[in-house]
Each structure stands twice: as C-alpha cells, then as structure tokens.
Amino acid sequence: MESTNEAARPRDFIREIIDEDNRTGKHAGRVHTRFPPEPNGYLHIGHAKSICLNFGLALEFGGKCNLRFDDTNPTKEDEEYVQSIEEDVRWLGFEWNEQPFYASDYFPQLYDWAVQLIKAGKAYVCDLNAEEMREHRGTLTAPGKNSPFRDRSVEENLDLFARMKAGEFPDGTRTLRAKVDMASPNLNMRDPVLYRILHATHHRTGDQWCIYPMYDYTHGQSDSIERITHSICTLEFENHRPLYDWFIKELGIYAPQQIEFARLNLTYAMMSKRRLLELVREKHVSGWDDPRMLTIRGLRRRGYTPEAMRSFCERIGVAKFNSTIDMLVLENALRDDLNKRAQRAMAVLRPLKVVITNYLEDQVDELEAINNPEDPTIGTRKVPFAREIYIEQDDFREDPPKGFYRLAPGKEVRLRYAYFITCTEAVKDAAGNVTELRCTYDPATRGGNAPDGRKVQGTIHWVSAKHAARAEVRLYDHLFSKPDPDDVPAGQDYRANLNPNSLELLSNVPVEPFLANAKPGDRFQFERQGYFCVDTKDSAPGKLVFNRSVSLKDSWAKQEKAQQGKPQAKKK
Ligand code: ATP
Numbered sequence: 001m002e003s004t005n006e007a008a009r010p011r012d013f014i015r016e017i018i019d020e021d022n023r024t025g026k027h028a029g030r031v032h033t034r035f036p037p038e039p040n041g042y043l044h045i046g047h048a049k050s051i052c053l054n055f056g057l058a059l060e061f062g063g064k065c066n067l068r069f070d071d072t073n074p075t076k077e078d079e080e081y082v083q084s085i086e087e088d089v090r091w092l093g094f095e096w097n098e099q100p101f102y103a104s105d106y107f108p109q110l111y112d113w114a115v116q117l118i119k120a121g122k123a124y125v126c127d128l129n130a131e132e133m134r135e136h137r138g139t140l141t142a143p144g145k146n147s148p149f150r151d152r153s154v155e156e157n158l159d160l161f162a163r164m165k166a167g168e169f170p171d172g173t174r175t176l177r178a179k180v181d182m183a184s185p186n187l188n189m190r191d192p193v194l195y196r197i198l199h200a201t202h203h204r205t206g207d208q209w210c211i212y213p214m215y216d217y218t219h220g221q222s223d224s225i226e227r228i229t230h231s232i233c234t235l236e237f238e239n240h241r242p243l244y245d246w247f248i249k250e251l252g253i254y255a256p257q258q259i260e261f262a263r264l265n266l267t268y269a270m271m272s273k274r275r276l277l278e279l280v281r282e283k284h285v286s287g288w289d290d291p292r293m294l295t296i297r298g299l300r301r302r303g304y305t306p307e308a309m310r311s312f313c314e315r316i317g318v319a320k321f322n323s324t325i326d327m328l329v330l331e332n333a334l335r336d337d338l339n340k341r342a343q344r345a346m347a348v349l350r351p352l353k354v355v356i357t358n359y360l361e362d363q364v365d366e367l368e369a370i371n372n373p374e375d376p377t378i379g380t381r382k383v384p385f386a387r388e389i390y391i392e393q394d395d396f397r398e399d400p401p402k403g404f405y406r407l408a409p410g411k412e413v414r415l416r417y418a419y420f421i422t423c424t425e426a427v428k429d430a431a432g433n434v435t436e437l438r439c440t441y442d443p444a445t446r447g448g449n450a451p452d453g454r455k456v457q458g459t460i461h462w463v464s465a466k467h468a469a470r471a472e473v474r475l476y477d478h479l480f481s482k483p484d485p486d487d488v489p490a491g492q493d494y495r496a497n498l499n500p501n502s503l504e505l506l507s508n509v510p511v512e513p514f515l516a517n518a519k520p521g522d523r524f525q526f527e528r529q530g531y532f533c534v535d536t537k538d539s540a541p542g543k544l545v546f547n548r549s550v551s552l553k554d555s556w557a558k559q560e561k562a563q564q565g566k567p568q569a570k571k572k
C-alpha cells in the first residue's frame with residue numbers, strides 16, 4: 001500500500017506522541033512498531049484494529065512494522081495458526097518488515113538474561129507450588145509474603161536453574177522468579193514468575209526446552225531485541241509496564257516505549273480467542289471461518305472486503321478509554337464499500353409464481369438492466385422476461401394494509417426494468433394459501449414507464465421462471481441475541497445468549513441467469529435484499545451458494561417494522 005499523505009492522516013493521541021517523539025528526536029526519528037499475536041487461534045476483528053494501527057503507523061511515518069509471534073505457550077500454539085495469521089494480515093493489505101519474527105527465536109537470549117538476573121541477585125529459583133504461591137501473593141489490599149526460597153545464594157540459584165533447564169524436575173515443581181517487591185501495590189511486581197517447567201513440545205523448538213519463559217518476561221525483551229520504538233498494546237497491560245521497565249533497566253538493554261490504547265469491543269460480539277475456540281469446539285458454529293464469526297476468516301467468507309475492514313478501523317479511531325462500538329458501524333463500512341463496487345442483480349428469496357396471462361407462451365424479452373448505478377463504467381446487462389416469473393411472497397397482499405404499494409388484487413405495480421403488471425387473480429390451494437398469481441402486463445410500459453404518464457407507486461424485483469439459475473442462500477443474523485453476550489442470569493454464561501436464529505437457509509432460490517457463472521468470492525447486490533457473495537467453501541461448479549454479507553440499510557422489512565402499519569414513505 002502507498003503511504004497516506006500528511007493531510008489525510010488520522011489524528012489521535014498515539015500519532016501525537018509519535019509526532020512529538022519525532023520533533024524531539026527521541027528515537028532518532030525512527031518509527032518501528034510490531035503486531036505480536038500469540039499463534040493460539042485465528043485472528044478476529046479486534047486484532048484487525050491492532051493490525052491497522054501498527055502497520056498503518058509504519059506506512060504513515062515511513063517506518064517499519066514487524067509481525068512477531070509471541071509463542072511462549074507450547075501447549076496452546078500451533079503451526080496452523082501461524083499460517084492463518086500470516087494470510088489474514090496479508091489479506092487485510094499489509095506486509096511486514098523482513099521475515100516474521102518469533103519470540104521462540106529469543107529463547108537462548110532470554111535464558112542468558114535470566115542467568116544475568118540471577119547473578120545480579122535479581123532472580124531466584126522458588127520451590128513453592130502454584131497454590132502456595134497464590135497464598136503468598138497477597139491481595140489488592142494486603143501485601144504479599146516473601147517466599148522462603150527468596151534468599152537462596154546466587155550459586156544455588158544458578159545450579160537449580162541449570163538443572164531446571166536440563167530436565168531434572170517435573171512440571172510445576174519449581175519456577176524462576178524475579179526478586180522485585182512482595183509488598184508492591186502493583187501485583188505484577190510481587191516477584192513474578194519468569195520461567196516455568198513444562199515438558200511440552202513446542203511447534204518450532206520441538207523438545208529443545210522444558211522450561212518456558214512467561215509472557216511478561218518475554219514480551220518487553222522481544223520488543224527490545226527488535227528495537228521497537230513504539231510498543232503499542234491494549235489498556236490491560238498498563239499496569240504491566242512498570243515490570244517491563246524493571247526488566248529493561250536491570251538488564252541494561254534498549255528501552256522501547258510502551259503506549260496503551262483501548263481494545264475494540266463490539267455489540268453482539270465476543271473478542272476472546274479462548275471463547276471463539278469454545279464456539280468452534282462445541283460446534284455452535286461450523287468453524288473459525290463460519291460467516292457469523294467475527295474472525296477475519298469469518299468476515300472474509302461473509303463477504304467483507306479488506307477495504308471495508310480498514311475503513312471500519314479508521315472510523316472507530318484509537319482512544320485511551322474502553323467503549324463498545326455498535327455493530328452497525330461495522331456493517332455500514334461494508335455497505336458503503338459494496339455500494340460502490342457490487343454489481344446489481346435480482347434474486348427472489350421466497351418465490352411466488354406469477355403467470356402473465358396476456359404474454360405469449362414462447363415469447364421472451366431481453367430487457368436492459370443497469371449493472372451498478374454508482375459505477376456507469378460497468379454498463380448494462382440483458383435480463384430475460386417471460387410469461388412465468390417469480391416475485392417475493394412479501395410483495396403481494398390479498399388484503400393490503402393502507403400504504404402497501406406493492407401487488408394486490410386489482411393493483412398495478414412496476415416490475416424493475418420491465419413492465420407494469422396488474423393482478424387479476426390470486427390462485428389458492430385447499431388450505432386457502434395463495435400459490436400463484438394471475439396478472440396482465442401493459443406492453444406499452446416496456447422499460448418501466450407508461451407513455452400516458454400514469455404512475456405506479458411500487459417497484460418490485462422478479463426473475464423469469466424458466467431462465468432462472470438456482471442457488472442456496474444463507475441469511476445471517478447476530479450470533480448472540482443480546483448486545484452484551486455476557487448479560488445473563490447468575491449461573492449461566494454467554495452460551496445462554498446464542499441466537500438460535502442466526503442462520504437461515506433458503507434452498508432453490510431463483511436468481512438471474514447470469515449468476516450461474518459467478519465465481520467463489522464474487523459479490524453482488526441483490527436488489528432490495530442486501531449484499532451477497534458466493535461462498536468460497538461450499539460453492540462448486542453446478543452448486544451456487546450465496547452468503548448474505550449485510551442487508552440494505554433501507555430494507556423493506558425494517559422500514560415496515562419501524563413504521564408498524566403507517567403509510568410507507570414513497571420509494572423512488
Ligand atoms: P484474545 O484476548 O482475543 O485472545 P489476545 O490479546 O490474547 O486476544 P494476542 O494474540 O495476544 O491476542 O493479540 C495480538 C495483538 O492484538 C495484541 O497486541 C493485542 O493487544 C491485540 N488485540 C487483541 N485483541 C484486541 C482487541 N479486541 N482490540 C484491539 N487490539 C487487540
């Protein structure tokens with residue numbers, strides 16, 4: 001991507017800090033950020049915010065951004081996640097500096113630094129187990145107690161630490177801890193664990209190590225090794241900063257500057273990889289790429305574009321205080337993008353057959369339809385019209401309420417790009433359900449205008465029955481039925497708020513014939529129904545599957561609901 005020009009740059013407190021640093025020469029004018037995911041799951045929309053911020057800053061300031069895998073937890077991490085993360089970052093439109101970096105590449109250096117801390121009397125091997133350590137830790141209001149192993153000699157610590165590394169002790173029997181301050185009001189400073197014993201195979205280092213550095217001991221030093229200037233992280237790390245600074249100072253190494261910002265929260269959504277993994281494992285969704293998931297994979301399969309995602313991240317901005325963004329902001333970013341680029345088409349999601357009784361059996365008309373009113377360069381297409389067509393069941397009412405401008409017995413309506421038709425009869429089955437309509441058309445209204453100047457108030461979409469291609473259509477609603485998925489009665493969890501109607505499957509949907517040639521990933525606006533894309537996973541030659549990416553802002557259903565029977569605003 002091109003770096004954005006000065007005037008178009010977003011403004012926020014992080015950019016102000018960087019401007020100030022550049023003015024004072026704090027980092028010698030360098031801007032070097034990083035995006036540091038743990039490869040223990042797929043990236044979600046919250047990560048997209050961090051990606052756009054870190055890579056965006058590097059582009060804007062002519063700096064660099066590293067992709068670094070914070071892979072210190074071998075039991076939860078996997079190569080599968082590494083690859084998906086790389087793909088997702090690239091899909092969003094960003095490229096990292098050099099090769100991806102790995103915290104695991106720094107294990108030898110981190111080990112040497114741990115030895116350095118031991119020699120300086122700043123770290124010790126502790127034999128307390130997890131339970132005992134918790135007891136010694138104290139609380140927010142009560143200071144902690146020193147470990148009985150805190151005053152071991154440097155020699156003994158060096159010996160024990162070397163034997164921990166050599167695999168002499170079982171998991172969880174010993175740790176290496178920093179010697180900071182058990183009475184600190186900041187719990188992170190109460191002799192935090194630097195290393196734990198874990199006989200587990202790491203996705204990159206294999207069985208080379210049976211002690212692993214903790215995240216807090218690894219993160220800041222990794223930033224230092226990579227000479228990151230601005231280490232940007234979310235607010236919950238603010239009270240870890242004194243510890244990171246302590247390590248840097250005790251080790252006497254390069255000091256990155258940590259800046260915290262508010263993480264993204266969205267209504268109707270959860271942002272925790274642990275919980276997303278639960279949704280996948282418990283099969284509440286079909287996988288990490290289920291189009292209802294707010295993973296980058298899921299959003300992508302749903303039909304989100306990288307442009308819409310980046311525009312969303314720009315719209316929400318960066319702040320120092322936590323807040324929750326309305327899901328509508330995300331949906332609107334997609335609508336605005338697809339409105340400009342999605343080709344229009346007609347599809348009848350819930351078909352009702354209409355026979356045009358004064359139209360000849362074998363006659364076919366080729367009508368001209370505009371591909372995208374927002375983009376004249378993609379021109380027009382031909383839509384076949386014949387004696388039998390489908391319209392939406394919703395577009396007919398036997399007893400139309402006041403203000404219903406669509407089809408009803410004796411009423412005239414415009415078929416988009418085609419003719420005016422008038423309903424002459426509603427055919428019913430034994431149960432009294434309308435199964436078919438009989439209509440007449442006015443040949444003089446070809447193209448949708450009457451030469452006598454007579455007006456109709458409704459325009460509806462349609463598809464010729466014998467020409468239609470057929471598709472499966474998947475309509476999505478929020479995965480959770482409440483804006484805050486955690487809003488549950490005591491004793492329950494977010495699972496109680498899973499929306500049972502988040503997926504609706506429509507089969508054998510008649511769509512315009514040209515859509516038979518649509519390719520996986522192609523995007524369309526189905527007139528009056530929203531934006532749809534061809535599913536990349538379940539579509540195959542001869543099998544068309546569409547995902548609804550997002551409904552239209554002014555969808556009829558919503559308007560009707562909002563107006564509750566009041567006359568509808570006239571649609572142009
Ligand atoms: P989760 O809590 O979803 O598991 P995480 O923070 O554990 O996320 P990491 O892989 O450690 O996941 O995150 C990589 C980077 O993405 C971190 O710098 C983190 O701050 C950032 N990040 C994660 N979630 C969000 C979010 N909701 N909003 C903004 N940034 C986020």
Ligand code: MG
Pocket residue numbers: 038
């Ligand atoms: Mg994390």
